[in-house]
Amino acid sequence: MSKRFDPATLRRTILEMAFAGSTVHIVCAFSIVEILAVLYRNHLRLGDGTPRAERRDYLVLSKGHGVMAQYACMRELGWLNDDDIRNYFGNGTILKGLSDAHVPGLEVTSGSLGHGLSVGVGMALGAKRKGSGQRCYAIVGDGEMNEGAIWEAILFAVHFKLDNLTLIVDENGFQAMGATQDILNLGNLVEKLTAFGFESQAVNGHDEVALDEGLSRTKHSTNGKPKAIIAKTVKGKGVSFMENRNSWHYTRLTKASYAAALAELNAEQA
Amino acid sequence: MRDAFSRFLVQAAKANPRLVLLTGDHGYALFDEFRKECGSQYLNAGVAEQNMVGVAAGLAKVGFFPVVYGLSAFVPIRVLEQIKMDLCYEGLRALLIGDGAGVVYSHLGASHQSTEDIGALRSIPNISIYSPADACEMEWCFSAALASGQPCYLRLGKADLGRVHHNATSNPLAEPVRVHGDDYENAIAFLATGSMVRTAIQLAQAWRGISVWSFPRLKPLSAAEVDRCFARAKRIVTFEEHSIYGGLGDIVAERLAQIGSDNATMLLSAGIENRFSALCGSYDYLMDWHGLTAERLQLRLRKFLGDRGRAASI
Numbered sequence: 001m002s003k004r005f006d007p008a009t010l011r012r013t014i015l016e017m018a019f020a021g022s023t024v025h026i027v028c029a030f031s032i033v034e035i036l037a038v039l040y041r042n043h044l045r046l047g048d049g050t051p052r053a054e055r056r057d058y059l060v061l062s063k064g065h066g067v068m069a070q071y072a073c074m075r076e077l078g079w080l081n082d083d084d085i086r087n088y089f090g091n092g093t094i095l096k097g098l099s100d101a102h103v104p105g106l107e108v109t110s111g112s113l114g115h116g117l118s119v120g121v122g123m124a125l126g127a128k129r130k131g132s133g134q135r136c137y138a139i140v141g142d143g144e145m146n147e148g149a150i151w152e153a154i155l156f157a158v159h160f161k162l163d164n165l166t167l168i169v170d171e172n173g174f175q176a177m178g179a180t181q182d183i184l185n186l187g188n189l190v191e192k193l194t195a196f197g198f199e200s201q202a203v204n205g206h207d208e209v210a211l212d213e214g215l216s217r218t219k220h221s222t223n224g225k226p227k228a229i230i231a232k233t234v235k236g237k238g239v240s241f242m243e244n245r246n247s248w249h250y251t252r253l254t255k256a257s258y259a260a261a262l263a264e265l266n267a268e269q270a
Numbered sequence: 271m272r273d274a275f276s277r278f279l280v281q282a283a284k285a286n287p288r289l290v291l292l293t294g295d296h297g298y299a300l301f302d303e304f305r306k307e308c309g310s311q312y313l314n315a316g317v318a319e320q321n322m323v324g325v326a327a328g329l330a331k332v333g334f335f336p337v338v339y340g341l342s343a344f345v346p347i348r349v350l351e352q353i354k355m356d357l358c359y360e361g362l363r364a365l366l367i368g369d370g371a372g373v374v375y376s377h378l379g380a381s382h383q384s385t386e387d388i389g390a391l392r393s394i395p396n397i398s399i400y401s402p403a404d405a406c407e408m409e410w411c412f413s414a415a416l417a418s419g420q421p422c423y424l425r426l427g428k429a430d431l432g433r434v435h436h437n438a439t440s441n442p443l444a445e446p447v448r449v450h451g452d453d454y455e456n457a458i459a460f461l462a463t464g465s466m467v468r469t470a471i472q473l474a475q476a477w478r479g480i481s482v483w484s485f486p487r488l489k490p491l492s493a494a495e496v497d498r499c500f501a502r503a504k505r506i507v508t509f510e511e512h513s514i515y516g517g518l519g520d521i522v523a524e525r526l527a528q529i530g531s532d533n534a535t536m537l538l539s540a541g542i543e544n545r546f547s548a549l550c551g552s553y554d555y556l557m558d559w560h561g562l563t564a565e566r567l568q569l570r571l572r573k574f575l576g577d578r579g580r581a582a583s584i
Contacts, residue, residue, distance in 0.1 A: 101331075101359070101360050102359075102360070107331075109355055109356070109359050109360065112351060112355055114320070115324055115351075115352065115355055115356055117324070118320065118321045118323070118324020118325055118327075118328065118352075118356070119324045119325070119327045119328040119331070119356055120328060121321070121324070121325050121328060122324060122325035122326060122327055122328015122329045122330075122331070122332075122336075123328040123329075123331055123332050124328070125325060125328065125329060126328060126329045126331075126332035126333065126334050127332060129290075129334070130332070130333070148320070149318075149320040149321055149324065149352075152316075152318035152320060152321035153321045153324065153325075155316065155318065155321075156315060156316065156318065156321050156325065159316075160313075
């Protein structure tokens with residue numbers, strides 16, 4: 001039996017949904033699979049295990065277009081069933097192509113970039129004021145770091161000493177129209193966030209052990225500093241013909257590419 | 271009206287420790303009392319309005335009641351998308367205060383004036399819009415907003431024009447209320463909101479047969495609430511310190527179009543025409559420039575009302 005939140009299994013669910021719904025953004029979900037797997041497996045305290053448990057930790061997917069990766073985790077948790085996966089994008093269904101807070105298990109409505117982090121900062125601030133001990137993890141895309149509101153949120157989180165906030169940047173190096181460094185270069189995000197007052201570290205975003213260690217470090221530090229993990233990732237990770245091929249940001253699966261992608265994942269897991 | 275606002279806010283904060291006031295580095299003297307009485311519930315989010323509204327949404331999601339203060343040129347206009355997606359989409363309980371609405375910041379120019387806020391918000395689901403004319407209406411609007419479990423926008427316009435209501439009455443839902451005329455004076459209806467209510471009353475006094483209604487709440491408005499203000503009127507005039515697009519004038523126009531007119535009812539919508547304030551000057555100067563003073567409106571009204579409005583005195 002495979003372990004819970006096994007990355008290859010999660011990627012298979014993503015492919016299954018993307019094929020069923022003929023959707024785009026597959027590679028945007030692939031780059032955050034290990035991040036979500038480690039968070040759900042070892043870090044998020046989910047209370048009684050229901051999606052809206054009272055004292056849960058918050059997982060804010062600010063890069064809402066990676067939502068299929070979160071759906072895949074929610075399937076493992078039993079919050080989504082096989083029909084939800086099979087009927088993805090069907091008329092009258094509730095699972096959209098972007099994170100939507102009306103879906104139990106998703107904390108924010110994102111997709112318009114630069115919103116989720118501020119909402120997550122507000123949730124972290126609320127948890128602090130209540131003294132509830134809850135943490136907030138916010139996943140932001142590197143392209144999303146172009147947004148001015150993100151930097152407003154960063155200033156705010158530092159000023160109000162939100163050390164229960166962990167910002168995870170999915171640094172896959174690409175945004176919609178090309179390489180991030182060619183479009184609006186972000187430079188060194190570890191240095192930048194450190195300069196802003198975050199406790200920052202770079203981690204291989206596909207190395208589950210490294211991610212686990214990085215997240216553990218952020219969890220136990222109560223020095224008044226918000227935390228940042230710059231996760232170095234590969235857009236499309238897991239399927240060779242998708243990796244670092246930015247056209248897959250917008251490409252839909254065919255029967256042939258679906259079969260080829262599944263075959264690669266199965267071979268990897270075997 | 272601002273004193274009343276400050277007083278209600280302090281009362282509400284004392285009654286509810288989960289109320290958090292966020293300001294985008296505005297409200298210098300306005301919050302002195304609040305900071306003194308409820309300092310821990312005061313939070314200056316800096317000159318970063320987009321983040322402020324997102325943070326407010328996050329706070330609301332985990333059980334707080336955010337009151338978000340800014341100039342109406344910024345809250346709601348600069349943060350319209352945050353209001354739409356972070357607050358309204360989930361229908362989160364929050365109170366947005368837009369101060370200095372209309373052309374109050376007359377000397378500062380278009381960046382600080384806001385004549386599009388009602389129109390911009392009206393088309394977003396789940397939000398209520400309040401536009402009080404004086405301290406009394408402020409109390410109605412404030413209580414209605416506190417009782418609401420949804421996002422609310424409180425539009426604060428020119429605040430020092432004095433009282434419209436001279437007897438303290440109760441109107442917990444901030445319904446449209448008649449402020450001049452009686453049941454027999456209904457051939458002509460003046461419908462006004464915010465700073466223009468006093469002007470409408472002043473103008474109505476020059477004619478006979480006019481009833482004047484104040485609209486402290488602009489959204490939601492039921493058809494019945496709107497209809498009873500002009501039940502038998504042949505001529506309707508709306509007054510607002512807001513664009514003629516999207517505000518009270520359009521609310522009435524939409525309703526009239528739905529009813530269909532078999533009695534040649536006509537509407538004159540008095541508001542800011544399709545233009546920015548091009549010039550600098552006092553508030554009164556700009557209101558005159560926009561044609562919204564009683565003197566400027568009287569000429570238009572005489573033409574519009576014709577012999578329906580018999581001049582009592584000019």
